[in-house]
Amino acid sequence: MKTSLLFLASLLSVGAAHAAETSSVKASGAWIRVLPGSLPAGGYLTLENSSDKGVAITGAASADYADAMIHKSSTETGMGRMEMVDKVPVPAKGQVAFAPGGYHVMLMQPKHPVNPGDKVVVTFTLSDGTTLPVTFTAKPANATGP
């Protein structure tokens, strides 16, 4: 019984590694805005889809934070607010930007202090079953871009 479970686990991890290699989405300009103390940090980047099939970002996780969510900010009502989104489409042969005032990764409850200059890896889950690990550079609270 124990042996067959181990065998299954190794099969699953091989599958995951293969999936990660075949993602058609590429990340660039990834940075996070670090706020004082344990306030949540916003993560920003550009995602580009080189394939002729649309795909969507469906989740995010980081080993350095207790929780990661995808949010969208808006000022439609004249007041700054943000909401959780289930997925962010990355169109075929197109791109989507996560930027202040729009989509962002909300990184909650840092597990250790994250300081400007630090690197943080966030792994995105895509609707095609692949995963995309992205290295973000931490920037100070007054940063406005990568």
Ligand SMILES: [Cu+2]
């Ligand atoms: Cu947010």
